Amino acid sequence: MLKKILLLFFIAHGANLFGQSCPNLLAPTNGSIDVPVDASISWNFVEGGQTGYIVSIGTTSGGTDIINQTQVGSATTYTPQLGLPENTQVYVTITLFFFNQPNIICASETFRTQDVTTVPVCSALSNPLNGASNVNGATNISWDYAPGATYYQLIAGTSSGASDIIDNSNVGNVLSYNPSIDFPANTEIFVSVIPWNEIGSAMNCTPESFTTGTIATLPGCATMITPMDGAINVPLTPFLEWTDVPDATGYRVTIGNSPFTAEIVNNASFFTNSTFVIDFEPNKTFFITITPFNAAGDAIGCTQETFSTILGCGPFLDTTTGELITLNPEIDFPDVISVCGTDVSSTATSTDSADGYHWFKIDPFGNETLISSSSEAMFTASGDYRYEAYNVITQSGSSIECPTSKIFRVEISEVATITSVDISQNLGNLRVEINAQGIGDYEFAVNSIDGPYQTSNVFTGIPSGQVIVFVKDKNGCGITQETVEQDLTVEGFPKFFTPNGDGVNDFWQFIPPGNTGSNNLSSIFVFDRFGLLLAQIEPKSQGWNGDFNGSPVPASDYWFKAITQDSKELKGHFTLKR
Secondary structure, eight states: OOEEEEOOOOOOSSSOTTOOOOOOEEESOTTOOSBOTTOOEEEOOOOSOOOEEEEEEESSTTOOSSEEEEEEETOSEEOOTTOOOTTOEEEEEEEEEOSSSOOEEOOOEEEEBOOOOSOOOOOOEEESOTTOOSBOTTOOEEEOOOTTOSEEEEEEESSTTOOSSEEEEEEESOSEEOOSSOOOTTOEEEEEEEEEOSSOBOSSOOOEEEEBOSOOOOOOOOOEEESOTTEEEEOSSOEEEEOOOTTOOEEEEEEESSTTOOSSEEEEEESSSEEEOOOOOTTOEEEEEEEEEETTEEOSSOOOEEEEEOOTTOOEEETTTTEEEEOSOOOOOOSEEEEESTTOOEEEEOOSOOSEEEEEEEOTTSOEEEEESSSEEEEOSOEEEEEEEEEEEEETTEEEEEEEEEEEEEEEEOOOEEEEEEEEEETTEEEEEEEEESSSOEEEEESOTTOOOBSOSEEEEEESSOEEEEEEETTSSOEEEEEEOOOOOSTTSOSEEOOSSSSSSOSBOOOOGGGOOOOOEEEEEEEOTTOOEEEEEOTTSOOBOSEETTEEOOSEEEEEEEEETTSOEEEEEEEEOO
16 A cells, blocks of 8 residues: 655745744844855754755845855855955845755845945965965966955966966956966966955955976866666666776765765775665665866866665655655554463454564564564563564565554453452441452442443442442453442441430440341440540440540540441441430
8 A cells, every 4th residue: 555645845934834944044134234245144953854055145035146046065154255245235045955845945034235445355375275386287276255355356477476377367256267278387387366346456465376297187077877867766786887087097986865965975086987886775866976086186077966766665756646655554553452361372463455564572672573474473471562564666676675663562461350349338338449469450340340440449439238349451351240248237326325314315336227136246436536446335235325434425426437247347427415
């Protein structure tokens, strides 16, 4: 069975339909003024699964006329290479870059740059560095950004101040220059880079120099042969091959999960034009750059290429329906399975539609042991288990399992054994306490097998008479019941007496109901409201006369506890009137 998830395409401002938040500028903040033209732009990191950020900068909301969609990876800071234009309202747009859904374009934020009122400072060479030797004559010249500069003038010659190679050339607002001819071999080259703006030029810029080496030719770039750029359904262990470049002595290879990462291969050197790579992930796009090199240096301007591995289990986009599809089976499995009986095994059978099944026992340390590879599994012990159903998918001649799993618990239970039922009377009703034992999780009910059941084993307010108690195993292993005959009630104990010596109702004593003379009590105790024992009465005696230690007790309510011949308790209270 395939699982399908609807994929929604959108452009987000703030939060989006997936609940993805957009970042906010931290520096410069939205609405800032007098921002330096060499300012770095930073924003807060946001959670959400994006692979990286894309930065655009322009002079209108969403504009790209300053910086056009530059990938910055997972960094949250970006410094424009050529700075920012002066005295300008600048708009920054951050785009969240995803592989498994459309990119999210966030709302633009804006600030205004300062008005530059001074000439720029001088700029230094960044390639070749001042004093470098054995430099390839075909090298490009690059230099550092000078804050506030709007263009650069370039002078180069074979002596300090000379312009016999580059004669005062206005190269524009750039930071590198490719001379029209190669520099002469084994020669010291003097270069002056002079930044300019509308105020004027940098002052007193000192020439820098480097020395070229013997003439050598840089290799050209290579292109992928297997897999070709843009290939799909590439095997998970592919053979990588690229064109063999003349004059190259080796190749530097970088492979990553995104255009700006190198998790798979990080600038590794190979001295042949092919290699195996082990265990690519399925259903992923990989980005590869091949840079040939020789003694003269690395090839210049080699572009990145891509390929995608076999679909695997997904999710992958169905371009026809716009849905995300996974090839894993859907499963419906309980959190708990009960096994009834301590020495009887129980079998579970999967009802899920799948190509295969695995069942694992999980030990207390998290280690798993396979116990079954069919749709059925047998359990003889309680504990944690993992159930897995999988579909077998064949793609590009290879087969893979696409699993869905669930951790569940097996609980051993048994029918309860009732060990005792303790019944006592209080104010005409019964208090029933059910005592049971066994391996299981039990609940209790009184006088009805249908309940209601409760987790407490104590019931109060039960009417006098016959009592039937029920103990049910919560895991469905059965119900145990027991009938208890309760003959005594609080009937026969007077509600009050008047020990005033008039010969009427002067003693308090149990009177068997119905004048049957039946009496199965062994003793009766009388207490005051503080629990002080005032008297112990023999059931067949005259009874209590209302005295304690030879003195009359005051008129009040008093409590009694009667013990039956079979050690049951009856409790109640009565009133002494004077």
